[in-house]
């Protein structure tokens with residue numbers, strides 16, 4: 052059943068579409084039954100969450116509010132090590148993930164100048180947040196950061212026709228050499244997003260020189276089997292924060308040792324643990340990286356999201372016709388990066404948007420594209436390296452122009468914003484030199 056009477060008819064229509072043709076017009080991922088993982092199906096867990104929800108249902112819920120019941124339930128092999136560093140825990144798919152580390156508080160002094168103007172004096176704006184996230188970010192850009200993350204689903208495909216199967220799922224061409232990685236949208240038949248993934252073609256690609264992680268031996272966007280200390284692992288050279296970096300995948304049983312090895316090896320380079328606040332918000336927003344469930348939803352296409360770099364491959368795939376058409380057609384909206392031009396236009400306390408706010412023109416009219424979709428802030432977060440509070444939003448063509456001035460409504464106030472980038476060009480390091488260095 053729908054929650055509340057006014058949602059009932061629309062939810063009924065969307066569910067009927069979903070059941071009869073496989074996808075709804077409006078993204079319902081947040082209501083998809085597949086969001087319930089095995090960890091959340093026990094009678095005890097369901098009862099505790101339901102009790103908590105009952106208390107909260109008429110409450111004012113902060114956008115970053117964290118559930119308290121039934122936690123911690125999924126913890127990584129390096130949970131204790133992160134907890135010793137005074138991690139502030141957020142939950143994703145049941146996993147405990149550090150959002151930031153209080154142990155990095157000393158960095159606030161180091162970066163005091165850069166952080167001026169980026170602190171959030173308002174209690175609501177700064178709830179479930181810390182300026183330490185911004186300091187961790189700046190430290191990572193200047194030195195080295197390590198992120199311990201368990202939130203990603205990992206699917207392993209094995210079999211004789213696996214390449215054909217993956218080709219049919221993905222927009223990007225996946226019949227690539229062993230050791231290559233492919234970042235690709237996954238679409239519904241309507242050409243809208245159902246996911247975005249990095250697919251690595253694994254095989255026997257043991258690095259010839261076992262520990263050679265140099266640019267020549269381990270090129271960007273490739274995967275290799277490596278040994279980190281005593282730990283055998285897969286590494287992919289890619290970065291969601293726009294740095295020279297690797298994602299390292301190792302067995303759970305070796306996680307603790309892996310964390311120690313990386314921390315010890317990084318000590319000479321002043322390595323710091325950084326939280327998901329950097330990984331998921333500050334770092335990615337400066338780079339213009341899109342996030343599923345925020346920018347990437349079934350209502351928008353790769354053309355509108357600026358993710359058509361794969362072109363149209365020969366092989367057939369789900370959503371191909373709609374995707375090819377959307378590349379040819381004029382976009383009804385384009386995903387843009389905006390910055391807040393004035394945090395206190397009427398004086399008083401500077402305010403910082405948190406996401407989902409309406410975007411309006413300078414006359415206060417909400418922007419609506421020709422498909423009836425309203426412009427709103429899909430992601431909000433500070434970009435410490437560019438010294439601005441950044442927003443992403445899909446804008447109709449008339450407004451998707453760099454330098455264009457618009458407004459965002461937040462808590463009854465209106466704040467001037469400026470279009471910084473139309474499309475997916477990164478604000479920080481637009482040439483991606485750091486990733487390729």
Ligand SMILES: Cc1cc2nc3c(=O)[nH]c(=O)nc-3n(C[C@H](O)[C@H](O)[C@H](O)COP(=O)(O)OP(=O)(O)OC[C@H]3O[C@@H](n4cnc5c(N)ncnc54)[C@H](O)[C@@H]3O)c2cc1C
Pocket residue numbers: 052053054055056057059
């Ligand atoms: C006490 C109470 C007070 C509420 N107050 C408000 C309020 O003030 N304002 C508000 O907006 N919302 C309120 N709600 C919530 C609102 O009533 C629901 O969100 C809304 O009615 C859901 O509509 P629906 O059509 O999705 O589902 P329902 O109205 O639950 O309709 C589902 C229908 O499916 C039928 N059904 C179930 N299984 C089968 C089956 N196997 N085969 C055939 N039929 C089946 C059921 O009998 C039912 O008729 C309240 C709810 C409750 C319980």
